[in-house]
Amino acid sequence: MTRRATLHRSIVMIVLVAAAATACTTGSAPRMVGTGDVVADRQRIMKLQGANFADIQEKYKAGNIAGIAVNAEVIAVTALQIPSLFPEGSLTDKSKAQARDLATVG
Numbered sequence: 001m002t003r004r005a006t007l008h009r010s011i012v013m014i015v016l017v018a019a020a021a022t023a024c025t026t027g028s029a030p031r032m033v034g035t036g037d038v039v040a041d042r043q044r045i046m047k048l049q050g051a052n053f054a055d056i057q058e059k060y061k062a063g064n065i066a067g068i069a070v071n072a073e074v075i076a077v078t079a080l081q082i083p084s085l086f087p088e089g090s091l092t093d094k095s096k097a098q099a100r101d102l103a104t105v106g
Helices: 003-025 038-062 068-079 099-105
Strands: none
Touching: 038 068
16 A cells, blocks of 8 residues: 555544544434424334334345345334434324333333
């Protein structure tokens, strides 16, 4: 490896480490894309997770184990949004969520 390539790689690594450190130390609140209606948003996310889980089951039955990763990633990413979908006072008659269930979400 040439000296120039080593220098270039070092500079790229320094920039990436600095960006990661900045992202980790910035105290911004987690943002969630949604409609603003938490009941509709959580119903949408739960349906999305259910559809991905059904797709995982079909891929497993078909032997497509490698294809499961995409669905598992969607489930993992959307699961991070679930706690923000249950703010204090958001339970309505339309919601099937129970207060005892929310203790395990947050």
